[in-house]
Amino acid sequence: xxxxxxxxxxxxxxxxxxxxxxxxxxxxxxxxxxxxxxxxxxxxxxxxxxxxxxxxxxxxxxxxxxxxxxxxxxxxxxxxxxxxxxxxxxxxxxxxxxxxxxxxxxxxxxxxxxxxxxxxxxxxxxxxxxxxxxxxxxxxxxxxxxxxxxxxxxxxxxxxxxxxxxxxxxxxxxxxxxxxxxxxxxxxxxxxxxxxxxxxxxxxxxxxxxxxxxxxxxxxxxxxxxxxxxxxxxxxxxxxxxxxxxxxxxxxxxxxxxxxxxxxxxxxxxxxxxxxxxxxxxxxxxxxxxxxxxxx
Amino acid sequence: xxxxxxxxxxxxxxxxxxxxxxxxxxxxxxxxxxxxxxxxxxxxxxxxxxxxxxxxxxxxxxxxxxxxxxxxxxxxxxxxxxxxxxxxxxxxxxxxxxxxxxxxxxxxxxxxxxxxxxxxxxxxxxxxxxxxxxxxxxxxxxxxxxxxxxxxxxxxxxxxxxxxxxxxxxxxxxxxxxxxxxxxxxxxxxxxxxxxxxxxxxxxxxxxxxxxxxxxxxxxxxxxxxxxxxxxxxxxxxxxxxxxxxxxxxxxxxxxxxxxxxxxxxxxxxxxxxxxxxxxxxxxxxxxxxxxxxxxxxxxxxxxxxxxxxxxxxxxxxxxxxxxxxxxxxxxxxxxxxxxxxxxxxxxxxxxxxxxxxxxxxxxx
Numbered sequence: 277x278x279x280x281x282x283x284x285x286x287x288x289x290x291x292x293x294x295x296x297x298x299x300x301x302x303x304x305x306x307x308x309x310x311x312x313x314x315x316x317x318x319x320x321x322x323x324x325x326x327x328x329x330x331x332x333x334x335x336x337x338x339x340x341x342x343x344x345x346x347x348x349x350x351x352x353x354x355x356x357x358x359x360x361x362x363x364x365x366x367x368x369x370x371x372x373x374x375x376x377x378x379x380x381x382x383x384x385x386x387x388x389x390x391x392x393x394x395x396x397x398x399x400x401x402x403x404x405x406x407x408x409x410x411x412x413x414x415x416x417x418x419x420x421x422x423x424x425x426x427x428x429x430x431x432x433x434x435x436x437x438x439x440x441x442x443x444x445x446x447x448x449x450x451x452x453x454x455x456x457x458x459x460x461x462x463x464x465x466x467x468x469x470x471x472x473x474x475x476x477x478x479x480x481x482x483x484x485x486x487x488x489x490x491x492x493x494x495x496x497x498x499x500x501x502x503x504x505x506x507x508x509x510x511x512x513x514x515x516x517x518x519x520x521x522x523x524x525x526x527x528x529x530x531x532x533x534x535x536x537x538x539x540x541x542x543x544x545x546x547x548x549x550x551x552x553x554x555x556x557x558x559x560x561x562x563x564x565x566x567x568x569x570x571x572x
Numbered sequence: 573x574x575x576x577x578x579x580x581x582x583x584x585x586x587x588x589x590x591x592x593x594x595x596x597x598x599x600x601x602x603x604x605x606x607x608x609x610x611x612x613x614x615x616x617x618x619x620x621x622x623x624x625x626x627x628x629x630x631x632x633x634x635x636x637x638x639x640x641x642x643x644x645x646x647x648x649x650x651x652x653x654x655x656x657x658x659x660x661x662x663x664x665x666x667x668x669x670x671x672x673x674x675x676x677x678x679x680x681x682x683x684x685x686x687x688x689x690x691x692x693x694x695x696x697x698x699x700x701x702x703x704x705x706x707x708x709x710x711x712x713x714x715x716x717x718x719x720x721x722x723x724x725x726x727x728x729x730x731x732x733x734x735x736x737x738x739x740x741x742x743x744x745x746x747x748x749x750x751x752x753x754x755x756x757x758x759x760x761x762x763x764x765x766x767x768x769x770x771x772x773x774x775x776x777x778x779x780x781x782x783x784x785x786x787x788x789x790x791x792x793x794x795x796x797x798x799x800x801x802x803x804x805x806x807x808x809x810x811x812x813x814x815x816x817x818x819x820x821x822x823x824x825x826x827x828x829x830x831x832x833x834x835x836x837x838x839x840x841x842x843x844x845x846x847x848x849x850x851x852x853x854x855x856x857x858x859x860x861x862x863x864x865x866x867x868x869x870x871x872x873x874x875x876x877x878x879x880x881x882x883x884x885x886x887x888x889x890x891x892x893x894x895x896x897x898x899x900x901x902x903x904x905x906x907x908x909x910x911x912x913x914x915x916x917x918x919x920x921x922x923x924x925x926x927x928x929x930x931x932x933x934x935x936x937x
Contacts, residue, residue, distance in 0.1 A: 378625070389675065390671070393671070422656070423658075429656035429658065430656070430660065432625065433651075433716075434672040434675065435672075436644075436645035436646040533610065534610035534611075534806065
């Protein structure tokens with residue numbers, strides 16, 4: 277069929293992964309055999325387009341065509357139950373990285389092309405919609421390659437788009453891959469409601485996820501009982517949050533907040549005097565941190 | 573090239589967290605404007621609103637004459653450089669600089685012209701075909717700058733571009749960026765938390781705290797005439813010393829120490845009702861002297877102090893001590909040897925000192 281069409285439309289191209297992005301000056305279609313073909317728009321009158329759409333599926337070039345690897349992963353995830361195809365050749369642990377971008381600012385094709393350049397080998401990307409999806413990372417990132425924080429800066433400067441990543445935990449095997457896929461997306465959406473960080477790992481997210489499970493009465497009680505009279509004292513809460521995020525390190529916190537060490541010590545002492553909680557101790561700092569999250 | 577105008581800009585995140593408010597600023601064409609302040613002051617949020625990476629909750633943003641609040645970031649004619657100067661690891665320097673232009677389907681000969689030009693400006697010509705792995709940190713940062721230069725944009729936005737470099741390289745790159753600005757004359761908005769970077773690079777700087785502008789001015793204006801105690805302490809290293817005391821007659825009194833205040837200053841303080849009231853005296857470390865000549869002519873601003881720590885920095889010594897139970901830091905010339913534990917006479921240069929209202933923390937002008 278492709279050859280017959282080519283006789284009518286000499287510009288016809290068959291897309292392969294080797295020839296990169298889909299050219300926007302072409303109109304793209306998917307055949308019954310899943311081949312992606314393109315015909316130069318200049319060659320197509322409205323009548324031609326209507327005719328071609330009757331027996332081919334117009335192919336949305338916002339999304340890059342799925343690679344074989346991506347198709348395999350998608351198939352494994354879409355299987356309702358049980359392990360994926362035994363031919364699936366993944367020997368190393370893998371993890372899913374959720375990404376989200378501002379809507380309507382770049383096409384998935386651009387993002388896909390730029391992102392692939394940041395990894396050692398092509399990574400499968402499964403799109404949820406035009407601004408969200410999952411990157412599948414097999415094995416761990418080599419030190420020679422950028423971290424997810426660095427990737428954000430590179431992509432922001434090239435693509436002018438704000439990106440966030442939620443890095444899921446490593447998995448082995450496929451028994452619960454479907455549940456894992458959906459939990460990564462669900463957890464990502466929860467944690468970005470609590471934090472303004474651009475990269476959050478699953479481990480970082482655990483406190484957020486725990487608090488998110490708590491019922492409103494418990495959340496309210498945590499704030500009231502732990503933070504006590506400081507519950508609405510934004511300066512103290514900011515100080516405590518920074519102190520926890522700085523590994524309970526006085527110097528680092530003082531530097532971060534542009535406070536003198538002595539002023540910080542004084543404020544921590546004051547919090548201790550008023551609440552009886554010594555946040556210099558990890559086991560006392562943790563409930564304070566959870567209470568602050570509960571308040572958010 | 574273009575200037576920018578930010579009119580009543582405000583940023584409020586979900587759940588009511590306000591990050592920037594009441595931000596009014598005109599950034600002149602070709603200016604190198606630095607936004608400086610501690611973590612969480614709203615400086616990066618402001619930059620990202622200019623870039624279009626964050627929505628503006630209220631207010632108007634103009635680039636040149638055009639209101640750009642609703643213009644997509646890619647159409648704002650800006651180029652950005654961020655803290656992480658990581659590059660595409662598979663690509664050589666040329667391709668790293670060319671990549672964003674290729675994504676935009678620019679013609680090959682135009683891409684080559686722009687990359688070659690950026691490489692010449694940044695002295696990267698001999699490294700064009702090297703991979704990032706084979707470059708030093710400074711060279712990689714220059715490539716990151718090159719990636720912005722090739723855009724040929726109206727405005728450069730730089731968010732802490734030097735903070736991941738080591739101290740020596742940071743100083744070197746500071747000069748490189750200044751030279752670059754002199755050469756390209758592109759309007760630049762530069763964000764840093766480092767007051768030294770702000771002071772040395774800015775045409776004008778904007779000091780921010782908790783989402784509000786504290787002061788806008790040239791580095792010299794902000795250093796010499798800080799509007800409030802926050803600016804006075806944030807700009808300058810070591811920070812300005814603050815002494816708490818009262819104005820009594822012609823003297824600033826703290827404990828049993830009396831310091832003569834110049835007549836003009838006394839009059840200003842009196843006129844504004846500070847006679848007999850608590851005020852804050854601000855003295856920069858370099859305005860505390862130990863030279864015999866200065867001590868001779870300043871008998872009434874002189875005091876004796878025991879030096880708790882003396883740090884020899886080369887040309888100068890940083891002294892940590894107390895007067896009337898209040899900590900201070902002095903920066904003195906190392907020609908006069910001072911050692912830890914020594915007691916010595918010091919004197920304030922009151923002609924350069926400032927007074928602040930203790931309750932509002934504003935400088936008494």
